[in-house]
Amino acid sequence: MSSVSPTADQEAQSPRVELRHLDTLWFQVGGTLCNLACTHCFVSCSPTNHTHEMMRLEEVLTFLDEAASLGVKEYYFTGGEPFLNPEMEAILEHTLAYGPATVLTNGLLLDRTRSRRLAGIAEAADYSLDVRVSIDGYSAESNDPIRGSGTFDRILSGVANLTAAGLNPVLTVTEVHDENSSAYGKERFFSVLRRLGIDKPRLKILPLFPIGAEAERGTAYESWQRLRSSDAPADGWDHLQCSTSRMVTDQGVWVCPILVNEPSGKMGATLADTLRPFPLAHAACWTCHVYGVSCRT
Amino acid sequence: MSHRMPKSERSLRQRAEKRARLTAHAGLATWGERLVPLGQFRSATAAAGRTLDSAAQEATRRDFLSHQPDPTTVEGPYSRIAVFGGVYNNHPALAALLDEVTSRSADAIYCLGDLGGFGPHPNKVRPLLEEGAVRVIQGNYEESLAANHQDCNCGYTDPRDNHFADVSYRYTAENTSLGFKRWMGTLPRRRRVLVGNRELLLVHGSPRRINEFLFASTTPVPFLEMLLDQEKADALCCTHTGLEWHRPLPSGRDAINVGVIGRPANDGRPVVRYCWLEEARGKLAVELVELAYDHRLLAQEMRREELPNEFIETILDGWWTTCLEILPARERARSRH
Structure with a gap:
């Protein structure tokens, strides 16, 4: 297994991705x-992980103004859990005056009252x-060992609350189980929603990144899993989301949502x-390239 | 109670592991796959990246947004033009459109591409375009057909959307003459037109990408202003999504998705849309026009060609049955399916 952090040499030898335009701006509003x-x-998020703190509305507003001057097209909010942030609804309300917003949540804090307020904001x-x-x-048998006991039912009740409110x-499903992304798996998820x-x-399926807690689970990268200039497709690196996006946390602006735990x-x-x-230069860059990851909807 | 089994060792271990996970990070930061003291991570991030002063920031933003001048010839000036997109082989709608805009005395007629897909008999479209002297730009459909690509490059991710996109692309590819395909390869990717003194940029998806989706609810004002700044144009006309909208911008410019004449706008009515643009005292008057046509005739032809029932249903009742995955939350909420 190789260390996740690249050396200075690795950085110097790595291919470089141009920022074509800043289309998508992410906010780590929930911190870690x-x-x-x-x-x-x-990103190994947990109740005690303060690697990144929650962002305040005021900080987000500063970035929204700069983003507007650059013609940003869409805004994404993640964490941690965004709805632990007491200002989350106000942040969404303000953002929606600048452009479309997507929030990534674990669904546990979406009770009826909040769901109704979110529908009102939308x-x-x-x-x-x-x-x-x-x-x-x-x-529950396949979800709860990953996300925690009892979470399957709580997630679905959040989804039901949003639906009842009109959203x-x-x-969003990761490929933590191979069958999640199979035709059979997709149909099972669709039938859960129909019920x-x-x-x-x-429905959206995302690949796993063997970093953070996933690496501790024993699936870290091998040394050959790094990009070389010769890996570049004929039309360059424009399929990578770092060619059109950036990630803001309470500590500054990162290249992407995946690498926020890498200084x-x-x-x-x-x-x-x-x-x-x-x-x-990062092993995670290899995943994005090979699996064609886009964290966008 | 004595007869109850004690908690198994396994469940106790799981509980301990869970507690450990929940409290693992107290005072620590995750640096890649390692846990380090929080302060160590914070000082490393504080030192990382570059920090420009405010003058350099301003210059960097300006450079970043700077754009090559567009050498495209400007057509016109005209007093009134018709602009439409997405014919999707719908020749009855195209014939109805040409009748209507001719009777309204259009100075010029523009089509923003996507001639094929969805409907029947692709070759019926070309003579109508020629008779109407329609000026056409290339859509992703024309680009793909001319280059003999295996798919339409519509940009779908959902397998069901891709299945139907594939059915309609293969039908069109097999039934379009070689000469028509070659002609599609010669079409320009953009045009510039003067209506009065307003300079319009005409594209298929967006000025940047032939298959970029510009929906009303996900295309913000600052983004549109930026595109028009870069392109030095007074108005943008695009299509590709199938849903029309007009947004007058704070700068006095206009952004317009002209919609499509090939299928209804997912609103439960069998009519289609085109855009009418007129000079109005130095400004641009924008009208998104509903067009009725013989949609039952089209449905009959589609049935005879054994095109999917899902497509025919849309033509008759006005609700989309495919390409739904790409709709943003708001447009999807208004959708029946």
Whole structure:
């Protein structure tokens, strides 16, 4: 197993990805704080992980103004668990005046009252509000060992609350079980959603990143899993999301949502600081390239 | 109670592991796969990256957004033009559109691409375009057909959407003449047109990508202003999503998705849409026009060609049955399926 952090040599020898345009801006609004401690979390979020703190509305607003001057197209919110952030609803409300927003949540804090308030915010906004709820199996038996006991039912009750309020969340599933991404697995997830009375089920499957808690689970990268210039496709690195996005945390601006626990993934303090190429020196860069990852909906 | 089994060793161990996971990070930070003292991570991040002063930031943002001038010839000036997209082999709608805009005395007629897919008899479209002297730009469909690609490059991720996209692409590819395909390969990717003194940029998806989706609810004002700044245009006209919208911008410019004439706009009515643009005292008057046509005739032809029932249903009742996965939350919420 190789260390996740690249050496200075590896950085110098790595291919570089250009930022084509800043289309997508991510905010780690929940920091690395979460009411769960999932075994596959690539940022090892937990109730005691203060690697990144929650962001305040005021900080988010500063970045929204800079983002507007750069013509950013869409905003994504993640953590940790975004809804642990007491200002989360206000943050979404303000963001929706700038552009469409998507929030990635574990669904546990989506009670009826909050779901109704979110639906109200979505209804009043100029742009689309999308809610993505994470789940890791189509049954308690397959989900709960990953996300924690009892979470399957609590996640689905969050999804049901959103649906009752008039929102239509996207169920987001990682490939923690091989069958999750199979045709059979997808059909099982769709039927879980239909049983909740959702007639327009929406589903997204994401690959795993062998970093953070997932690496502790024993699936870290091998030394050959790094990108070389010769790996570049004919049309360059534009399929990687770091060619069109950046990630803001309470400690500055990172190249992407995956590398926030790598100090070398930090590119600067403002968006302007990060308008430059980034060396694809991390093992996680290999995953994005090979699996064609887009964290977007 | 004495007869109850004591908690198994396994469940006690699981509980201890869970507690350990929940409290593992007190005072620590995760640096990659290692746990380090929080302070060590914080000082490493504080030192990482670059920090420009405010003048350098301003210059960097300006450089980053700077754009090559567009050498495309500007057509016009005209007083009134019609702009439409997404014919999708719907020749009855195209014929109805040409009748209507001719009677409204359009100075010029523009089509923003996606001639094929979905409907029947692709070759019926070309003579109509020629008779109407329609100026066409290339959509992803024309690009793919001309290059003999295996798919339409519509940009779907959902397997069901891809299945139906594939059915319609294969039908169109097999039934489009070689000459028509070659002609599609010669089409320009963009045009510029003056309506009065307003300079319009016409593209298929977006000025940046032929298959970029610009939906009303996910295309924000600052993004559109940035595109028009870069392109030095007063208005943007695009299509590709199938749903029309017009957004007057704070700068006084306009962004318009002209919609499509090939299938209804997912609103439960069998009509289609095109865009009428007129000079109005130095400004641009934008009208998104509903167009009725003989949709039953089209449905009959589609049945005879054994095209999927899902497509025919859309033509008759106005609700989309495919390509739904790409809709943003708001557009999907308004959708029946």
